[in-house]
Amino acid sequence: MMAAYFAIGSVYGVMANQAGIPLWMVSAMSVFVYSGATQFAAVGLTMSGSSLAALLTMACLISLRHLILGGTMAPHLSGTSPWKRAVLAFGLTDEAYGLTITKAQNGDLPLGYLAGVMVGLYASWNAAGIFGAVAGAIITDPTKYGLDFVFPACFIGLVVPSLKKLPDWTAALLGAVLALTRMDYLPGSGYLLVAGLIGPLAGLLITSREGLEAKNG
Amino acid sequence: MDELLTALPIMAVITYLSRYALIPLLAERRLGPKMSRYFSLIPFSVLAALAIANLTPPGQTAALPELVGAGIAVLTAWLGRNLLLTIVVAVIITALLRAWL
Numbered sequence: 001m002m003a004a005y006f007a008i009g010s011v012y013g014v015m016a017n018q019a020g021i022p023l024w025m026v027s028a029m030s031v032f033v034y035s036g037a038t039q040f041a042a043v044g045l046t047m048s049g050s051s052l053a054a055l056l057t058m059a060c061l062i063s064l065r066h067l068i069l070g071g072t073m074a075p076h077l078s079g080t081s082p083w084k085r086a087v088l089a090f091g092l093t094d095e096a097y098g099l100t101i102t103k104a105q106n107g108d109l110p111l112g113y114l115a116g117v118m119v120g121l122y123a124s125w126n127a128a129g130i131f132g133a134v135a136g137a138i139i140t141d142p143t144k145y146g147l148d149f150v151f152p153a154c155f156i157g158l159v160v161p162s163l164k165k166l167p168d169w170t171a172a173l174l175g176a177v178l179a180l181t182r183m184d185y186l187p188g189s190g191y192l193l194v195a196g197l198i199g200p201l202a203g204l205l206i207t208s209r210e211g212l213e214a215k216n217g
Numbered sequence: 218m219d220e221l222l223t224a225l226p227i228m229a230v231i232t233y234l235s236r237y238a239l240i241p242l243l244a245e246r247r248l249g250p251k252m253s254r255y256f257s258l259i260p261f262s263v264l265a266a267l268a269i270a271n272l273t274p275p276g277q278t279a280a281l282p283e284l285v286g287a288g289i290a291v292l293t294a295w296l297g298r299n300l301l302l303t304i305v306v307a308v309i310i311t312a313l314l315r316a317w318l
Contacts (some may be wrong), residue, residue: 007301021221032229037264043229044271046221053261055224056231063235071253082241089237093318131312146312149283150296150304153290155268157303159261160294168261175262179269192266199262204255 003119005095006128007082011150012039013132018147019047023133030129034122035093037062037158039129044151052194069097076104080111091118094158165211171203228258286311 009030016026021043029039041058069092077085096118103109163169175195272283280313297303 008304010302020273025218025221025225028225033232034229035232037267038228038232041267042221043269044226046218050220052220052223054299055220055313056227059224059228059231060235061257061259061263064256064263065238065314066235071243071256072234074240075238079246085240086237089240090233090255092236136282138293143315144312146286146308146310146315148219149286149308149311151271152268152283152287153304153307154289154300155264155271156307157294157300159268160291160299161266161301163261163299167258171258171267175265176269178262181268188227192263195266196259196263199265200255200258203258204251205252208251214292 002124003065003123005124006131008154009128010135010152013129013134013145014136014147015040015045015132015150016129017133017136018028018041021046021133026133027130028124030126033059034090034125035063035066036125037094037155040151040154043177049205056191061192063194064196066092070087074083074098076101084111086119088114088124091115091120091122092123096121109124130214167203167206170206171199175199175204280318282311282314285314 003179012030013026016029016084017023029042033039033042038059042055045055070089071121073092077088080088096114100109100117101116103113159172162173178195178198180192181191268287273286286307289310292305293306294300294303
């Protein structure tokens, strides 16, 4: 997982460098924000000259998923002191969650293991961002190597394997369709807000309908 | 760049609070099934929307290499279920198609 983190983090560094973001800011995002999806999206929005409101809307929408991670991890941290919970929350990335939630559900999650996973991933991500940003200075035209395509490929790679049921697909497809309409109907990055709110609602309606059908036999 | 500089600390706070907010609240409780399901569907919509938005930059339409690359990415992600593999394959295919077409 740390190797994959390093590879993806390097790509982030390369793309941030190509976007003209200074090295200290590339590193500061990894140090303080520490969220791959948010950082990639921030670079993408910066490249397209998006506004401050668009950046913050994106950060809010992407971060919403963390509520689920925190919410489902919370019961497994009930015996932990408040300040330790506050520190551990910082490292609760998708990957750290994935690596620890199964052990947590089995009632076998030592605090040291959780902290070790988080520290390892954090160190890897930060080193990779700097490495990618420095190496990225060598590449003058990222489109020549298809590097600009890392963004859509990354988001596709994150979302597709997670789609298991019809409501999941519905939410994703509706989100994609709503994003397509952004140029004609929605100002700025308003498509993210609409997609992020309406897509899941459609998925939830299908979930409820499936539940009713199953109940009625 | 000024926007990003201003956004950076706010994004850090938003990200951290989103991770921490429910931990003290739900350490002893759980979300209702509907609310939990709704939140769990949000990333699918947002990530799919971001994929499309980056595939077709404002003012442009996606060309054949990007559309094929996206299709390959979906297939690779579905079959391989590996983020790094998906990115590498999609980027290589897109770059090759751009060079050839």
